Amino acid sequence: MAVTVPTSWLPHRTRTGAGAISQRSRPAHGRKARGAALAVALGFTVALAAQIVTGWVAHTNCVPLSDPQYSNKLTLLRAHPGFAGGNDGQTTLLFLGSSRTFDAIDAGAIGSALSRDLGTPVEAFNFAHAGAGPVTTAVYLRRLLKAGVKPNAAVIEVHPAFLAEQTSPPPEARWLHPVRLRPDELALVSQLGLPIPAPSAHGPRGWIAPWHEYRVQLLDRYAPVFSALQFRLAEHATDRHGFVRVPELSEAQRSRLRELTRKQYSDCWADYRPGGSGVKGVRDALETCRAAGIHAALLITPESTEFRSWFPEPGRSQIVPLVSELASEFRAPFFDAREWLADEFLGDGHHLSGAGADVFTARLGRESLGPWLRACVTGGAP
Structure with a gap:
């Protein structure tokens, strides 16, 4: 019997x-x-390590991610050794300001013209940046001195729209993104009246999530096709002296740009009143120059008739007295060039075409900078 x-x-x-x-x-x-x-x-682990390495790169500025506009132009400036000392008798001249100066002053041409005029070598560089108002200029000037860049003379642009005291926040706040500032610069910016919050990139997130914190800069530098920015941060078509030549525009293009400019600064026109953080920024830059022994001058670049008319009275008539008072306090010359050029040289009302820059550069060097620098060289100016 079978057993199961x-x-x-x-x-x-x-x-x-x-x-x-x-x-x-x-x-x-x-x-x-x-x-x-x-x-x-x-x-x-690999992703975290990559994030930490990126954070280290950003914090040490090995790759300029936080403020590529400044870093890239500083690299270009360092190609001119006269600005870092040991200039072999050269007079070094630095231009600081916004895009109005950026495309208005051909520093290479003006340096050559001044060298001939003064009979001594003059090395000039245009260190202006798009959207850089008085506070940004004050910050950049301090950075340059810390980096060992000390010019003999500096021309500081005064942008009347950035002086609008009645706006809140100040107009410059829309351009100066918090991540562009270094941790030790936040207190200065606050003192100058610009309410810039401390960016999270300055904290732990800047180390463990830099791909998110610096996403705008990373896309702009490495994948610009995916960037939503109208203008690139990491790339400007400057010459070796920092100047950008703007192409000539048709009347239709100029008309469209003027309308865009009017809308862009619309909050500045209403009840315009010069003062506030803009004046504090100009003052700080002048104080920095005086402390460092740098000869300083103030400049308002050319504007069209229409652009000037957008500033309502009585604020419009207060611009020159206010800037003149600052210049007098610091014994700095003030070059008011708002009415120097015909309207056809100004594409959008306050940015010069290439032809306009040529005319303006020649006149600025001949009538203003030449006499001023001659007095500086001979000891006739502070």
Whole structure:
């Protein structure tokens, strides 16, 4: 008589059927689970390490991510050794300001003209940046001195729209993104009346999540096709002296740009009153120059008739007396060039075309900078 033995009585290795398959598959499933967990852990570790390395790169400025406009132009400036000392008798002249100066002053041409006029070498560089109002200029001037860049003379642009005291926040706040500032600059900016909050990039998130904190800068530098910025941060078509030549525009293009400019600064026109953080920024830059022994001058670049008319009275008539008072206090010359050029040289009302820059550069050097620098060189100016 045949005896049926329950499979549970059989040794483990002799079991057959579904039970045996299940027993053999458990180690395989376990190995797969452990492998998946290891892959996730490894991926997380690599991603975290990459984030930390990127944070280190950003904080040490090995790759200029926080403020590429400044860093890239500083690299260009360093190609002119006269600004870093040991200038072999050169007079070094630095221009600071916004895009109005950026595309208005051909520093290479003006340096050559002044060298001929003064009979001594003059090295000039245009260190202006798009959107850089008086507070940004004050910050950049301090940075340059810390970096060892000390010019003999500096021309500081005064942008009347950035002097609008009645706006809140000040107009410059829309341009100066918090991540562009260094931690030790936040107190200065606050003292100058610009309410810039401390960016999270200055804290732990700047180390563990820099791809998010610097996403705008990373896309602009490495994947500009995905960037939503109208103008690139990491790339400007400057010449070796920092000047940008703007192409000539048709009347239709100029008309469209003027309308955009009017809307862009619309909050500045209403009840315009010069003062506030803009004046504090100009004052700080003048104080920095005086403390460093740098000859300083103030400049308002050309504006069209229409652009000037957008500033309502009585604020419009207060601009020159206010800037003149600052200049007098610091014994600095003030060059008011708002009415120097015909309207056709100004594409949007306050930015010069290439032809306009040529005319303005020649006149500025001949009538203003030449006499001023001659007095500085001979000891006739402070």
